[in-house]
Amino acid sequence: MNFKLTDEQRLIRKAARDFAAKELAPNAREWEETHTFSRKVFDRMGELDFTGLYVPEEYGGTAVGRLTAAVVFEELAKGCFATAVYVSVHNMVTNLIYQHGNPEQWERWVTPLASGKKLAAYSLTEADAGSDAAALSCRAVRTDGGYVVNGTKLYVTSGGVADVYAVMVRTDENQKAKGISTIVVEKGTPGLSYGPSEPKMGLNASPTTELIFNDCFVPAENLIGQEGQGFNIALGALNGGRINIGACSVGLAQQAFDYALTYAHKRQQFGRPIVSFQGLQFLFADLATRIEAARLMVYRAASLMDEGQPCVAEAAMGKLFATDMAMKVTTEAVQVLGGYGYMRSYPVEMYMRFAKIGQIFEGTNQIQRVVISRELIKYKGGKRPDLY
Numbered sequence: 001m002n003f004k005l006t007d008e009q010r011l012i013r014k015a016a017r018d019f020a021a022k023e024l025a026p027n028a029r030e031w032e033e034t035h036t037f038s039r040k041v042f043d044r045m046g047e048l049d050f051t052g053l054y055v056p057e058e059y060g061g062t063a064v065g066r067l068t069a070a071v072v073f074e075e076l077a078k079g080c081f082a083t084a085v086y087v088s089v090h091n092m093v094t095n096l097i098y099q100h101g102n103p104e105q106w107e108r109w110v111t112p113l114a115s116g117k118k119l120a121a122y123s124l125t126e127a128d129a130g131s132d133a134a135a136l137s138c139r140a141v142r143t144d145g146g147y148v149v150n151g152t153k154l155y156v157t158s159g160g161v162a163d164v165y166a167v168m169v170r171t172d173e174n175q176k177a178k179g180i181s182t183i184v185v186e187k188g189t190p191g192l193s194y195g196p197s198e199p200k201m202g203l204n205a206s207p208t209t210e211l212i213f214n215d216c217f218v219p220a221e222n223l224i225g226q227e228g229q230g231f232n233i234a235l236g237a238l239n240g241g242r243i244n245i246g247a248c249s250v251g252l253a254q255q256a257f258d259y260a261l262t263y264a265h266k267r268q269q270f271g272r273p274i275v276s277f278q279g280l281q282f283l284f285a286d287l288a289t290r291i292e293a294a295r296l297m298v299y300r301a302a303s304l305m306d307e308g309q310p311c312v313a314e315a316a317m318g319k320l321f322a323t324d325m326a327m328k329v330t331t332e333a334v335q336v337l338g339g340y341g342y343m344r345s346y347p348v349e350m351y352m353r354f355a356k357i358g359q360i361f362e363g364t365n366q367i368q369r370v371v372i373s374r375e376l377i378k379y380k381g382g383k384r385p386d387l388y
């Protein structure tokens with residue numbers, strides 16, 4: 001087992017770290033307060049090759065793989081969690097189309113997405129189909145040359161600002177999961193409109209909207225894979241997406257930790273820096289241990305995926321542990337700053353608000369437990385014989 005990043009991975013990490021420190025971190029608070037999504041930032045991420053991390057060069061990407069991507073998302077999240085999240089979703093969708101699409105679809109969508117010319121979004125959730133996503137009801141009815149789509153999707157990250165939407169729709173009323181298909185709908189398609197960007201607890205630099213389909217005609221060539229495969233395609237994408245959210249949460253937690261530790265060195269009470277109190281030293285020791293454990297879990301799941309090994313449980317464990325860890329670390333960072341931590345003039349309260357969404361999206365942490373336990377009972381004794 002090798003824990004050392006390659007020279008190439010270290011160079012990519014440096015590029016992501018520098019970009020996050022110089023171009024994301026100084027603006028994150030303003031974007032959050034003003035609910036600003038910056039397309040220029042996405043364009044810059046395209047120039048820096050962060051938009052096609054799983055797709056080969058031939059189709060505009062760099063194909064650096066899951067582990068390197070996890071390192072990139074971790075670094076970006078240190079600068080702006082909301083930006084790291086939406087670019088991770090963009091990469092997830094780009095790869096979904098590459099994995100399940102055909103060569104014409106690669107030319108049409110994967111190349112502009114991977115090179116950062118277009119932005120992608122993922123649309124599974126509906127008002128009555130969240131954790132039970134297979135209950136979705138947005139309908140795509142077969143017609144001459146394509147589908148007519150009607151219904152409303154909920155909580156779409158980059159809704160309204162994305163150019164390409166991977167949308168899970170019902171093509172067969174008589175089946176549940178097997179009646180779902182994945183179609184690509186492009187911005188500007190007649191019959192597609194967006195709800196207003198939802199004001200949220202955090203993550204306001206990343207718009208979250210409804211997608212509203214009103215007799216929206218989508219050509220048959222926009223179907224990804226076969227009819228009825230959409231639910232498996234959607235879940236497969238989320239498997240990798242969970243590694244990404246885990247990675248973003250590690251970066252966020254590290255940023256909160258570093259801020260709190262630096263503060264604890266400077267803040268004086270009882271005539272000495274508060275970092276000299278053992279009560280805080282032990283807290284920092286516990287938090288650093290959790291961050292390290294989460295990072296290793298996320299990197300491990302990413303490495304398994306790079307090797308083409310099964311990693312459904314490991315990805316879910318990484319997401320579960322890393323997002324709970326980020327909630328704990330950011331909450332304690334507020335505590336370390338005391339009253340100042342509660343103020344908007346310091347960043348830690350924002351980190352804490354960011355952390356909460358990690359426990360909810362790409363499958364709530366209760367659903368991660370469902371996924372993990374389902375995988376465990378496949379193996380006698382709960383352990384994968386090839387791994388442990």
Ligand SMILES: Cc1cc2nc3c(=O)[nH]c(=O)nc-3n(C[C@H](O)[C@H](O)[C@H](O)COP(=O)(O)OP(=O)(O)OC[C@H]3O[C@@H](n4cnc5c(N)ncnc54)[C@H](O)[C@@H]3O)c2cc1C
Nearest residue numbers: 122123124125130131155156157208360361362363364366
């Ligand atoms: C900011 C934001 C961005 C999002 N981005 C996207 C996106 O880009 N694309 C997209 O498709 N969706 C997106 N979502 C939707 C998100 O994935 C869902 O909100 C999430 O999956 C939970 O669904 P729900 O909100 O309907 O909660 P519910 O499913 O109603 O769950 C409510 C509670 O019940 C619990 N629960 C439900 N079922 C079980 C069970 N079987 N066992 C134990 N507990 C259970 C849940 O864990 C939760 O605590 C986003 C959401 C937010 C808030």
